[in-house]
Amino acid sequence: MRKSFVALLIALFWGTTLTYAQENPYVYNPDEDYAIPVKVRYGGKSPVISDFVVALWGDAEDEYSNSLITNWKMFINKQPLEEGTVIILDSRNGYFSCIDEQSDLDYKNKSVTELCYWNCSDGKHKLVATANNLFINGKPVEGQYTGLMFLVYENSTRRMWMVQAEDLGAVVKSENDYFSSGYDADSKSYFVEYANGKKQKMSQKEYDDWMENKRPRLTYSLPRQGKNIIISIHSDGKVVEKELVWDGMRFTGK
Numbered sequence: 001m002r003k004s005f006v007a008l009l010i011a012l013f014w015g016t017t018l019t020y021a022q023e024n025p026y027v028y029n030p031d032e033d034y035a036i037p038v039k040v041r042y043g044g045k046s047p048v049i050s051d052f053v054v055a056l057w058g059d060a061e062d063e064y065s066n067s068l069i070t071n072w073k074m075f076i077n078k079q080p081l082e083e084g085t086v087i088i089l090d091s092r093n094g095y096f097s098c099i100d101e102q103s104d105l106d107y108k109n110k111s112v113t114e115l116c117y118w119n120c121s122d123g124k125h126k127l128v129a130t131a132n133n134l135f136i137n138g139k140p141v142e143g144q145y146t147g148l149m150f151l152v153y154e155n156s157t158r159r160m161w162m163v164q165a166e167d168l169g170a171v172v173k174s175e176n177d178y179f180s181s182g183y184d185a186d187s188k189s190y191f192v193e194y195a196n197g198k199k200q201k202m203s204q205k206e207y208d209d210w211m212e213n214k215r216p217r218l219t220y221s222l223p224r225q226g227k228n229i230i231i232s233i234h235s236d237g238k239v240v241e242k243e244l245v246w247d248g249m250r251f252t253g254k
Contacts, residue, residue: 025167026125026152026249028159037159047153049094050076052115052128055160056151064132064145068113071098088224094118095224110135114222117153121248126153127168128160129229131220140217140234148220148229169251172231172242177216181207213237228254 029035042051053072057065074080075087084101096115103109112135117128128151134143150168153160165171177195184191190207193199202210214236221230227246232239244251 025163026120026122026154028152028154028161035161035163037157037161039159040153041158046155047126047158048091049096049115049117050089050091052117052153053096056115056130067100068098071100090224093224095222097224107137108135114220116222116224118227118246124155126155126160127151128153129222131222133219140219142217148218148231169253170229170244172218172233172244172253181211181215 028037038055040047040051040055042048047055054069057069057072060066060069071081071085071087075089081087082100084103086099088095088097090096094117098113100111100113101108112133113130114132115128115130117126119126129148130151131148132143132146134141134146148165148170149162150165150170151160151162173195179193179195181192182190184201187201190202190204191199192202192207192210216233216235219232219234221232223229229244229246229251231242231244233242243254245254
């Protein structure tokens with residue numbers, strides 16, 4: 001079950017724009033396929049950030065998670081990490097990050113994974129968040145494992161499950177939000193359909209430029225100190241920052 005859980009999280013990691021109706025994300029709903037619970041094992045009175053690292057990635061079999069847990073084990077055993085890899089473990093602030101940079105003559109690849117958690121004001125739960133950002137030659141790109149993901153940890157059962165960002169209010173909008181894009185065979189043209197209902201037809205050259213430079217890409221910064229999440233919207237050479245403010249149970253946009 002645990003391997004299935006991790007595999008499902010990887011498959012859905014960047015797909016948090018999907019919407020699911022759930023009145024209370026802090027109540028486990030076994031009918032949701034993505035909400036497979038996993039036990040969090042720990043030795044003290046309550047789990048700490050290192051326990052969540054192991055619970056999320058300890059038994060995974062994909063390339064991304066294997067890399068994380070391999071670096072984690074080397075870090076914990078005080079072995080030298082691979083060149084370009086930096087791990088930060090801040091147990092006091094409930095924060096973990098792993099930065100992996102690789103480069104050759106043609107490109108520089110940087111992957112940033114963060115993990116943190118919040119104690120919920122109801123005294124019964126913790127909210128766990130993990131984010132991955134990928135940059136190639138300094139430009140953010142969308143990859144198989146990039147995105148922002150949330151999980152609810154229940155103190156009484158020592159288990160956690162995935163919840164959708166929308167159910168926590170952790171969503172930001174930009175003027176360039178789009179619903180779909182691609183090639184329309186009927187009109188024999190490329191198009192972008194925006195979230196506001198506007199549909200723009202494009203030539204292949206215009207569409208390629210939009211895909212490469214203007215299509216909004218989001219990057220996420222989880223808090224090492226403080227409570228709020230910073231979401232950066234990269235589009236058309238500009239960066240707009242949005243803040244998700246934590247109120248003890250959910251987030252509100254700012």
